[in-house]
Amino acid sequence: xxxxxxxxxxxxxxxxxxxxxxxxxxxxxxxxxxxxxxxxxxxxxxxxxxxxxxxxxxxxxxxxxxxxxxxxxxxxxxxxxxxxxxxxxxxxxxxxxxxxxxxxxxxxxxxxxxxxxxxxxxxxxxxxxxxxxxxxxxxxxxxxxxxxxxxxxxxxxxxxxxxxxxxxxxxxxxxxxxxxxxxxxxxxxxxxxxxxxxxxxxxxxxxxxxxxxxxxxxxxxxxxxxxxxx
Amino acid sequence: xxxxxxxxxxxxxxxxxxxxxxxxxxxxxxxxxxxxxxxxxxxxxxxxxxxxxxxxxxxxxxxxxxxxxxxxxxxxxxxxxxxxxxxxxxxxxxxxxxxxxxxxxxxxxxxxxxxxxxxxxxxxxxxxxxxxxxxxxxxxxxxxxxxxxxxxxxxxxxxxxxxxxxxxxxxxxxxxxxxxxxxxxxxxxxxxxxxxxxx
Numbered sequence: 001x002x003x004x005x006x007x008x009x010x011x012x013x014x015x016x017x018x019x020x021x022x023x024x025x026x027x028x029x030x031x032x033x034x035x036x037x038x039x040x041x042x043x044x045x046x047x048x049x050x051x052x053x054x055x056x057x058x059x060x061x062x063x064x065x066x067x068x069x070x071x072x073x074x075x076x077x078x079x080x081x082x083x084x085x086x087x088x089x090x091x092x093x094x095x096x097x098x099x100x101x102x103x104x105x106x107x108x109x110x111x112x113x114x115x116x117x118x119x120x121x122x123x124x125x126x127x128x129x130x131x132x133x134x135x136x137x138x139x140x141x142x143x144x145x146x147x148x149x150x151x152x153x154x155x156x157x158x159x160x161x162x163x164x165x166x167x168x169x170x171x172x173x174x175x176x177x178x179x180x181x182x183x184x185x186x187x188x189x190x191x192x193x194x195x196x197x198x199x200x201x202x203x204x205x206x207x208x209x210x211x212x213x214x215x216x217x218x219x220x221x222x223x224x225x226x227x228x229x230x
Numbered sequence: 231x232x233x234x235x236x237x238x239x240x241x242x243x244x245x246x247x248x249x250x251x252x253x254x255x256x257x258x259x260x261x262x263x264x265x266x267x268x269x270x271x272x273x274x275x276x277x278x279x280x281x282x283x284x285x286x287x288x289x290x291x292x293x294x295x296x297x298x299x300x301x302x303x304x305x306x307x308x309x310x311x312x313x314x315x316x317x318x319x320x321x322x323x324x325x326x327x328x329x330x331x332x333x334x335x336x337x338x339x340x341x342x343x344x345x346x347x348x349x350x351x352x353x354x355x356x357x358x359x360x361x362x363x364x365x366x367x368x369x370x371x372x373x374x375x376x377x378x379x380x381x382x383x384x385x386x387x388x389x390x391x392x393x394x395x396x397x398x399x400x401x402x403x404x405x406x407x408x409x410x411x412x413x414x415x416x417x418x419x420x421x422x423x424x425x426x427x428x429x
Contacts, residue, residue, distance in 0.1 A: 055425055075429060083425035090418030091426070093369075095236055095376050099344045104426060106365075133239035133342075137379040151426070 001187045002066045002080065002158045003031040004052060009061035011047055022047045023058070024210040032202035036218065037191040038225050039207035048207065049163045049191050053081035065159070082152035084162040088144035089137075097123065097139070097147055098132035104151045122154045126180065142173030149180065159187040166194050195222050236378065238339050244286040249345035250352075252337045259333050263326050269318055272325030279332045286340050296335035297328055304328070343372050369428070373419070384411045 011023040023044045039045040050056040051063045054074030063070045065077050085091045094100035101119045110118065123129050126146045131139070139147060145165055152160055162181065166174035178197040181188055190197065198204055204221035206214035206228070214224040239245075266272060283293045297304075304324050311320035338346070347368035354364035388408045397403045423429070 053425065055421060075427070078425060078427055078429075083422075085418065085422055085425070087418060089380060090415060091422040093376055093419065093423065093426075094372055095343045099342060099372075102344065107427065133237070135236055135379070136376075137236075137383070155427075 001031045001033055003029065004159070004189075005029045005062075005064045006048075006051065007062050007064075009051065009058040009063060011044075011051070011056065011058045011060070021210050023051075026061070026212045028205065028212060028215060030203060031187075033187050034201040034203070035187075035189045036198040036201045036204040036221070037189065037207065038193070038195065038198070038204060038221070040229065043207040044210045045191050045205075045207045046163050048205075048212075049083075049161050049189065052159075052161050052189060053078050053083050055083065079155075080158045082155060082157035082160045084145075084149050084152050084160060084165050086164040086167050088141075088148035091148045091151070092136045092144065095135060095137070096132070097128060097134050097136050100136055100147060101151045101154050104155050108155075118154055122150045126150045140173070141169050142176055145169060145173070145177055146180065149177070153184070153186070157186060159189065160184070161189045161191075163191045164193065165190075166192060166197065195225075198222065236338065236375065237342050238288070240287050240340065242286045242340070244282060244336070245340045247340075249341045250349045252341055253346065253349055256333055256337050260330060263330060266326055266329070267322060269321050269325075272322055272329065275329045276325055276332070279329055279336065282336060283332070286336065288336075288339065292339075293332055293335075296339075297331055300327070300331065338375065343375050347372050380415065381412065384408055384415070387411070 006026050006028045009023055009026040010021065012019050012021045014020050026048065037045045037048060047056060051058055051070065052065070054063075054070035054077050057071045057074070065081060068077050070077055092100050094103050098119055101122060102115050105115050105118060108115075119132070120129070123132065126149070128143065128146060128150065131143075136144065136147060145168075149160075149162075149165070165181075166177050169177065174194055174197075178194070181190060181197070182200055190201070192198065198218045198221075201218050204214075204216060204218045205212055206216075206221050206225045208228055213228070214221050216224065266275060280290060280293055283290070304327065307327070308320045308324050311323050350371060351364040351368045354362055354367055358364065385408060388404055388411070391407070392398070392400065392403055
């Protein structure tokens, strides 16, 4: 599994007159297969997730994935680290299901036939077979999130970061996404408010007011979080 | 369902025609439209287009839905042309516009966006020395097509929210949230494109 190291990271947004610190003095290293991230809204967890594949470069400190620094090797890291967003509509850029998954493979050396096989295979794994030509905007919320995840996984990333992928979904679809995540071979970092999705995780990080306040196995971390919120 | 100019799968020969042929025919029709004149010719052109919709397996209702968003502008043009140059000119002008809209919609309804983008990239490739990036232009077009149902969805959400708050038909209450939502979405799409390796 890739080794992610976050060293002395702080991050601020905005101009000098209205600067807002969204992460403060975060140090953490992990290589477990399942890492959960929880915290209240605005606690810094989504910013932390975006730091891990260089979507955001920290204003202080450094983030490395397998020794590559996000500040210098963002593009290379993003080839290894996939990102799944809360709103799949923002992530799905092509009008049909098959085209969107193919889009992820556009800059590979694969032939059209190899791309078609990979696309069919991943859609089959996610129960989206038969929807290759289906307009992506007509999928259900759960199917859209599955498509977004399929479009990330088709590139075979070593690590997938998922930022609240179940927030916009009903309970059934949230559980479906949870089951899919549980079955992935790849390393996963999951930001979520659905605490039950973290039962089978190896490690959970709790963020509060821009700081990493707890780093523990799921049971302990969730108990800590509940006490923090009460 | 919003099917305005979005690909609808099918097996007709219109679907199977190469994207490049369809785009070339569309460009030719556009150029030739300045020569299309006379009520009979225009009517025959629109009728032929409707036949092509039928061959592609589409209903006249679907054809109408492609033109419907323009109905008020078309009505205005009819009224103005009739007043300025007579009813025959009104039919000529509006008929040609309808014909071109139907033709453009037929191309996108029967062609995968990726196939259209491939053609555009191939056509623009010779312009690379002029710093044109064909892949970027192709992606721009794909994103534009993808944005149609999303923008329509935002519009419906904003209208529903307006009604729920009893704001009636206030242009400002409609436009402001729609623009904000669209800009936020554009930001998110930009971030997602970077995450998907497009930077």
